[in-house]
Amino acid sequence: MSKKNLAILLRARMKSNNPTKFSLSQFPEIQSNPQENQSEDHIVQNSSEGIGNSSDFGNTGRIYDVVRETMHSAISASKTGVLDITLSDFQEGYFSLSLEDREKLLLVLAKEYDVNREQVRELVKQYLGLENPASDDKDVLSSVFYRTERNLRHTLRPTYEVLFERLNTHPGGLRFLSILRADLLSVLTKENSPSLRTLDSFLKEKLGMWLSPASLELHQITWDDPASLLEKIVAYEAVHPISNLLDLKRRLGIGRRCFGYFHPSIPGEPLIFIEVALMETVAQTIQEVLWDNPPIPENQATCALFYSISSTQPGLAGINLGKFLIKRVITLVKKDMPHVSTFATLSPIPGFMQWLLSKLSSQSRFAEDERSTQSNSPSSTFSEKVLLPEEEQALMSLSDDSPSGSNGMEVLLNLLSVKNCDWATSPRLLPVLEPILMRLCARYLLQEKKRGKALDSVANFHLQNGAMVERINWMADRSEKGIHQSGGIMVNYVYRLENIEDYAQSYFGSGKIHASPGIHSRL
Numbered sequence: 286m287s288k289k290n291l292a293i294l295l296r297a298r299m300k301s302n303n304p305t306k307f308s309l310s311q312f313p314e315i316q317s318n319p320q321e322n323q324s325e326d327h328i329v330q331n332s333s334e335g336i337g338n339s340s341d342f343g344n345t346g347r348i349y350d351v352v353r354e355t356m357h358s359a360i361s362a363s364k365t366g367v368l369d370i371t372l373s374d375f376q377e378g379y380f381s382l383s384l385e386d387r388e389k390l391l392l393v394l395a396k397e398y399d400v401n402r403e404q405v406r407e408l409v410k411q412y413l414g415l416e417n418p419a420s421d422d423k424d425v426l427s428s429v430f431y432r433t434e435r436n437l438r439h440t441l442r443p444t445y446e447v448l449f450e451r452l453n454t455h456p457g458g459l460r461f462l463s464i465l466r467a468d469l470l471s472v473l474t475k476e477n478s479p480s481l482r483t484l485d486s487f488l489k490e491k492l493g494m495w496l497s498p499a500s501l502e503l504h505q506i507t508w509d510d511p512a513s514l515l516e517k518i519v520a521y522e523a524v525h526p527i528s529n530l531l532d533l534k535r536r537l538g539i540g541r542r543c544f545g546y547f548h549p550s551i552p553g554e555p556l557i558f559i560e561v562a563l564m565e566t567v568a569q570t571i572q573e574v575l576w577d578n579p580p581i582p583e584n585q586a587t588c589a590l591f592y593s594i595s596s597t598q599p600g601l602a603g604i605n606l607g608k609f610l611i612k613r614v615i616t617l618v619k620k621d622m623p624h625v626s627t628f629a630t631l632s633p634i635p636g637f638m639q640w641l642l643s644k645l646s647s648q649s650r651f652a653e654d655e656r657s658t659q660s661n662s663p664s665s666t667f668s669e670k671v672l673l674p675e676e677e678q679a680l681m682s683l684s685d686d687s688p689s690g691s692n693g694m695e696v697l698l699n700l701l702s703v704k705n706c707d708w709a710t711s712p713r714l715l716p717v718l719e720p721i722l723m724r725l726c727a728r729y730l731l732q733e734k735k736r737g738k739a740l741d742s743v744a745n746f747h748l749q750n751g752a753m754v755e756r757i758n759w760m761a762d763r764s765e766k767g768i769h770q771s772g773g774i775m776v777n778y779v780y781r782l783e784n785i786e787d788y789a790q791s792y793f794g795s796g797k798i799h800a801s802p803g804i805h806s807r808l
Contacts, residue, residue, distance in 0.1 A: 349386040352378035353393060360398065360448050372455045379465070388472050391465075395480040398444040408437045445484065449491050459550040462492060463600035470602060489603055496548060496556070496601070498609040503617070506543040506558065508534055514553055518543065521558070523595035524633060525575060532575070536560055540580025542589075544614050546606055557606045559614060560593040563622075567629045567777050568592075569758040571767075574631060588627040589618045608750045615780060628780040629755065633762065634771035636741045637729050638701070641722075641772075644671060645698040652692055672697070676721045683717065697721065706768045709760075719759055722772050726757055727807035730776065730798075737796040744776070748792045751785030752778035753799035757807075 355375045362368045382390065412433045452458035466488050473481055506518060515537075519527045527533050537543055540563045545555030562574045563586035574592050591614075594607055615628050651668040672680070677693035690696035700708050700718070708714045731754065733740040739748055748754075754776060761767075761775035781788075784799075791797040 345383060345386065348378070348381055349389065352382055352386075353390060356390065356394070356448065359451060360444060368451065369455065372451060372458065376452075376455075376457065376461050379461075387468050388476075391469055391472055391481065391484070392476075392478075394445050394448075395478075395484040398448070399480060399483070400441055400443050404440045405437070408433060408440055412437060443483075443487060446487070446491075449488060453491070453495055457550075459495065459548065462488065463598045465600065466492065467598070467600035467602075470599065492601060493604045496604060496606065498613075501546045501548055501556070501606070501609070503610070503613050504545055504547055504555075506537065506545050506555070508537045511553070514555075517554055517597070518558065521555070521595050521597040522593065524593040525571065538580075540564075540583055540586070542614075542618070544610065544617070546610050554597065556598055556601065557594065557596045557610055559591055559595075559607075559610055561614065561618070562590040562592055563625070564588045564590050567627060567755070567779075568631050569756070569777075570761040571631060571775065572763075583622070584624065586622065586625055588629060589615070589622075589625050591628070591630045605746075605749070607746060611750055611780070612785070615782070619782075628782070630747060630752070630776075630778045631758075631761070632743050632747065632776050632778055633767065634726065634730070634741055634757075634774055634776055635743060637726055637771040637774065638769060640729055640733060640740065641725055642698065642701060645694050645701075649690075649692070649694045649698055652694065671725070672721065673724075676724075679717050680721075683714070701772070706765075709763070709768045709773060715760075722774065723757060723759060724807050726772070726774050726776075727804050730754055730757070731800055731804065731808065734796060738792075739798060744778075747778040748798055749789060750780075751787075751789035751792075752780050753784070753788060753801065754804050755779040755801050756803060 352375065355371060355378050359368070359371045359375045362371050379387070379390070412430075415430060415433065449462060452462055466485065469481065469485050469488065473485060506514065508515075515533065519533060527536065535541065542561040542563070543558060544561070545558035547555055562568065563580065563583050564573075565581055565585060565587055567588050568574050568590055571592065574590065591611065594610070596602075596606070618625055618628075648669060648671050672693045680693035680696040683696065690699055697718075700714065708718060730739065730741060730744055739745040744754070756777045758775050758777065760773040762771070762773055767773050767775070788799050791799070
């Protein structure tokens with residue numbers, strides 16, 4: 286594809302800023318919702334790639350039977366030539382299946398090709414029946430122990446491991462396994478059975494092993510790269526959509542860097558990529574990075590700001606490639622530009638407003654229960670005062686043309702729930718809301734947790750990688766998405782080279798979140 290054709294493609298695509306999500310599959314038989322993923326990544330795949338034509342296989346039931354039989358043959362075949370053909374047929378056949386049939390096939394794979402538990406029980410009985418070897422026949426009995434243990438280890442491996450191992454070494458197989466896991470994750474949202482969870486856990490572990498940092502290639506993506514690669518950068522950009530060809534060129538030009546992790550088995554397509562801005566200081570708004578004046582000369586930069594990191598494969602969810610990518614990029618930038626001493630992010634806070642609105646709604650109901658019972662004691666052990674007294678007073682003192690409420694929580698809930706977000710452009714409301722939302726955002730980032738780790742997905746990602754929470758920035762992202770997700774607030778995480786490993790270990794071990802005094806002062 287030429288740069289001219291890429292420009293035409295961009296103009297067509299930019300009519301809508303939300304690229305098509307790649308979820309259950311990238312094929313035309315299955316349509317997906319572009320708004321459905323809460324995490325970090327809007328992902329697009331080429332919808333014509335690798336598709337089998339269902340008409341070649343007869344009716345739907347016959348298609349499924351053929352693909353199921355081909356899957357069985359791919360597991361049981363022993364001859365190399367036959368196996369290669371069978372694996373190719375299975376991939377093509379799988380792509381031809383309907384959504385319903387893919388779900389059926391994954392259930393069959395999870396249940397019928399799992400561990401042979403009857404055989405496991407028999408071997409366990411044999412093992413428990415063995416006597417400890419005496420001194421006179423120690424060598425003989427020891428060999429029996431070793432043989433039984435070896436057989437037990439082999440039997441504990443699920444049968445579908447054979448399929449995964451063979452696909453991994455087959456051309457296009459690694460990418461196919463990523464697609465298959467994406468389908469599996471979608472099925473799990475509807476049928477969260479133990480066998481499917483086990484299948485997903487096993488495949489995730491295998492993919493993590495096959496995509497170890499040693500097998501990945503770091504590549505700096507530039508304007509001189511093939512247009513087909515640049516198209517993927519546009520399509521996969523998850524955080525700040527690329528608006529036009531000039532925007533793309535700027536992000537790959539002077540004062541900017543884009544790095545991607547590639548795997549030899551998936552050529553020409555990054556598994557994950559990160560965008561970097563070289564700046565004099567740590568940016569406080571995304572406008573400084575994307576839209577303001579031309580970037581400074583690179584020799585004046587002292588900060589490398591990571592402002593977007595996007596995963597391109599939903600089937601690799603939960604495999605932390607970003608951790609290794611960030612560390613590799615820090616090392617590379619530090620080597621090429623010794624004058625850069627600060628490595629930071631300007632990150633969204635995607636779960637803040639959802640958490641806040643839910644908290645305000647529940648606490649407002651508790652307050653209403655207390656009023657209805659005319660009791661001064663809390664109506665529930667979960668009841669709490671979300672607002673400080675001075676914040677309550679400030680909200681209640683707003684004039685009558687603002688959404689009303691019987692208390693400050695209701696006023697704030699009604700203000701923030703307005704669909705068009707008028708509060709975000711009101712000179713009268715913003716001074717009242719800023720200290721309240723900034724304090725609650727600091728609480729959300731530092732104190733709200735799930736299973737001992739940060740509730741916010743992006744915060745958890747950077748904290749487990751060894752970053753610290755440095756600063757939160759008011760009205761840093763004024764886009765519609767930024768206002769709806771985080772009230773326009775963005776956060777700077779800082780990677781201090783001397784502390785990365787210690788911070789990562791303490792967060793992993795005890796959930797400790799390292800933050801600057803400025804953040805703590807807001808609490």
